[in-house]
Amino acid sequence: MSSPHLQTYNERARKHTNKAASALLRVMEEKQSNLSVSVDVTKSKDFFDIIEAVGPHVCLIKTHIDILEDFDATVIDRLRELSEKHKFLIFEDRKFADIGSTVALQYSKGIYKIADWAHITNAHAVPGPSIITGLASVGIPKERGLILLAEMSSKGALTTGSYTEDAVRMARARRDFVIGFIAQHRMEGIGASDTDNIAEEDFLVLAPGVGLDATGDTMGQQYRTPEQVVFESGCDVIIVGRGIYGKGENVDTREVLKQAQRYQAAGWEAYKKRVQCI
């Protein structure tokens, strides 16, 4: 059997046992989009203007819900409506990083109640497997999926070598809930032992740090192109923020739409080249 990164998103959707992962793969194939837009803006008007513009072109909207200055519960209602209208999943980029009992509370309670509306969230591996146990206690009953941060895109990131390997091992031990990684390369088989059945694993790799026009910002972010990320490095989803909406203030929705279509096309072409459909 060929490795997951050489199979179509559709084939993978059919086989995946986690509901959030298989829904995401299905939407990717249906909409011909492996684009996730990271909507990192502070006003809900800009937030929804961007989502309305990019909605038809994305498989996944990534949020940092805690940076919205005018957040209230209606934001979640509207986000969910748009998710159904435009058929995208929601990924709250919360980057949990605490002990199991604390992250279970952060995931389910407080103002944001992330587990109620985010199909996918993510966590750092640094606390060890107990962070997955804590998040799974909330997320599994709601059929959610978890992404572990195995490699970061920023200059000087400590997520390298044995740290990355250990993150993949942690994921492998909880394939019911951990559906993939934030990483810069495909991860299957990394850190595996002879007794691991790696033929059965299918981890989605979501890659941030994607840009067609810039190679970085002034704060250590590093960008690669969709071709490098999806075709050369075998990642599945490209995460793009400022490449699509610039500063994200008083957004020009026509320009946002144009950029979303540009990234969608570049990501899809790189995927087709990878699975050799063209």
Ligand code: S5P
């Ligand atoms: O390693 C990472 C992990 C993440 S989730 N590097 C990242 O940049 N991210 C997130 O991706 C980051 O928090 C931001 O929301 C987005 C990148 O935004 P951009 O504007 O640089 O494309």
